[in-house]
Structures are given as C-alpha cells and as structure tokens.
Amino acid sequence: MNLIRHIHQPSRLLLVWQSPEGKSRKRFVIGxxxxxxxxxxxxxxxNTDDFTNACAEGFMCYPAFRKLNQEYSxxxxxxxxxxxxxxxxxxxxxxxxxxxxxxxxxxxxxALLGHTGAKLPNDGFSLIxxxxxxxxxxxxxxxxxxxRYQKAISLEDISVGMPVVFAVEPENEYDHxxxxxxxxxxxxxxxxxxxxxxxxxxxxxxxxxGVIERINGTEDRPLIYIYGRVSSKLTNRIxx
Numbered sequence: 502m503n504l505i506r507h508i509h510q511p512s513r514l515l516l517v518w519q520s521p522e523g524k525s526r527k528r529f530v531i532g533x534x535x536x537x538x539x540x541x542x543x544x545x546x547x548n549t550d551d552f553t554n555a556c557a558e559g560f561m562c563y564p565a566f567r568k569l570n571q572e573y574s575x576x577x578x579x580x581x582x583x584x585x586x587x588x589x590x591x592x593x594x595x596x597x598x599x600x601x602x603x604x605x606x607x608x609x610x611x612a613l614l615g616h617t618g619a620k621l622p623n624d625g626f627s628l629i630x631x632x633x634x635x636x637x638x639x640x641x642x643x644x645x646x647x648x649r650y651q652k653a654i655s656l657e658d659i660s661v662g663m664p665v666v667f668a669v670e671p672e673n674e675y676d677h678x679x680x681x682x683x684x685x686x687x688x689x690x691x692x693x694x695x696x697x698x699x700x701x702x703x704x705x706x707x708x709x710x711g712v713i714e715r716i717n718g719t720e721d722r723p724l725i726y727i728y729g730r731v732s733s734k735l736t737n738r739i740x741x
Contacts, residue, residue, distance in 0.1 A: 503714055503728040504603040505640045511630045512536050514615045515695055516543075519625040520558035529555035530695060532563065534577060534628070536611055541577035545569045563626065581628065582610055584619035601642045601714060601728055616642065632699035637707045637733040642714065645682055645690040645725040654687045656716070656723050665711045665727055667692065669701050680704070682727065684713065689725065703731045 516532035529551040535542045545562075546552050547569055552560075565580045566573050586596050594604045600617050602608060608616065615630030632641075666683045673679035680692040680700040692700050703709050711729030718724035 502598075503601055503712070504598070504606075505601055505642060505728075506603045506606050507640075508602075508606070508608045508612045508616055509632075509635045509639060510609060510612055511615050511633065511635075513631065513633055514611070514628045515631055516563065517627050517629055517695070518555050518560050519627070520555070520560075521625060524558045527554075527558070528627075528693075529558075529560070530629075531555050531560060532566075534581070534611075540574065541611070543573040543577045544571075578610060581614055581619060584621055584626075584628075585614065585617055601726075618644075629693060629695045631695050635699060635731075637703070637731045639703075639731040641711075641727075641729050641731070643692065643696065643727055643729070645727060646693050647690040648725050649722060651688055651690060654684070654689055656720075658687070659684055659689065659713060659716065659725065661713050661716060663713045665689075665713060665729075667700060667704060667709050667711065667729075669704055682711075706734070708732045708734055 512535065514534045515530050516534065517528050518531045519528045520526055530546065530549065531552050532543060532545045535544075543566060545566075562569060586593055590596070597604060597606060602616070612630070614628045618627040618629065620627045632639075663684050668681050668683065670679040670681050671677050676694055676697070678697050678701050679694070680697045681688050682690050682692065691697070700709065709729060709731050711727045713725060714728035715726040716723060
C-alpha cells in the first residue's frame with residue numbers, strides 16, 4: 502500500500518454536483534471555496550456553462566447556501582467538514598488509510614476535504630482540488646473518471662499494482678486538455694476534467710508515474726483509484 506505523508510496546501514477547492522439517476526450523470530463545477538488570508542469564502546459560479554447545464558439538469562443550490570448570487574464567508578469550513586469523519590474519532594486513522602494518507606500525514610482540514618472529495622452517498626456533491634500551482638515533487642491519489650464507458654477493457658483485466666500511463670488527448674472533441682489513463686496500452690478512463698489542466702502542465706515539464714492502487718465500488722459502478730507521483734525531470738537527470 503502506498504501512503505502519502507504530505508499534501509500541498511490548496512488555495513481553492515471546487516464544488517462539484519453530479520446529476521441524479523435519469524439524467525446525464527455528468528459532474529458539473531457549480532461553486533468554489535477560496536482560502537483567503539486563512540479564511541474560507543464560498544461562492545457559486547453562475548456565469549459558467551457548467552452552472553447553466555447543472556441547473557438544466559435539476560441543480561438548485563447547496564442546502565447550506567441557498568442564495569446563488571451571494572458570497573459566503575461564515576462557517577464555510579465547518580459546514581463542509583460535516584461531510585467527513587471528525588479527527589477525534591477513534592477510527593480516523595483508518596479513514597486516512599482509505600485515502601492513502603499516512604497517520605502522521607501533514608494535512609490541513611481544507612486540504613483533507615479536497616483530497617477525499619468529501620462525498621456523501623446520496624446528495625451528488627463533492628469537492629475537488631484542482632492542483633492550482635502545484636509543482637514537483639508531488640504525490641496524488643485520484644479516481645479514474647469514465648471507466649464504465651470503456652468497451653475495450655474490463656475490470657477483470659485490471660489489478661492493484663499495475664502501472665498506468667497518462668497521455669494528453671488534444672484531439673478530444675469535448676476537451677482539448679483531456680488526459681487519458683492507460684493500462685497495458687488500453688484506455689481505462691480519464692483524469693477528472695477539473696484536474697486535467699494540472700496534469701497537462703506536469704506532463705509537459707515533469708515525469709508523471711502512477712499505479713492502480715485500489716479497486717472498489719459495485720459491479721455496475723466500479724471505482725478505480727490511482728496513486729501517483731510527479732517528479733522533476735531535472736532531479737531525475739541529476740540522480741542518474
């Protein structure tokens with residue numbers, strides 16, 4: 502098991518909403534939490550295509566923040582921390598291990614929300630760290646997006662420990678910054694679109710390596726997680 506001991510402190514997390522059963526099941530970025538001088542500010546992003554499309558699929562608001570045109574600055578962190586177990590829980594180290602964080606990991610509550618996604622079973626919301634400004638060296642633990650849509654590979658073809666390859670897909674008709682993930686030369690899915698710009702940047706200037714770290718979920722909706730590392734090409738040349 503690979504364990505991460507330190508997470509870069511993000512300055513921004515994105516609030517994502519997934520449309521419910523019977524809709525497209527797409528994930529839309531509908532808001533952001535910014536860390537400004539140690540304080541959290543939450544705002545919706547109403548002037549974006551994602552927000553418009555989310556509303557068309559039934560999005561109304563995050564229950565704690567009902568006014569779409571208001572900027573919120575009180576109890577933001579506390580509100581979202583209710584989505585994950587408290588640190589005082591006796592089994593909190595097990596929770597960290599589930600997300601491949603070492604028990605002595607140096608990670609703030611804000612960073613922990615972005616690292617874990619802070620998902621609940623039935624409300625469709627999650628938080629994503631877009632890796633703004635993060636440079637090598639860096640470790641990450643991400644979920645593969647879109648695996649269930651891949652026809653050329655099945656779950657039986659994948660096992661924990663298999664190396665993965667990341668490749669930019671500029672010819673992608675939906676997103677020219679799409680980053681596909683491959684195992685044994687076959688596509689298993691993509692990097693989340695919110696994080697793909699960071700991967701494009703890393704792949705251009707650094708070395709990005711990863712392995713299949715965890716497989717769970719259900720037969721109909723398997724979840725595949727990747728542990729990876731970004732290292733500097735310069736550092737590797739010096740080490741060689």
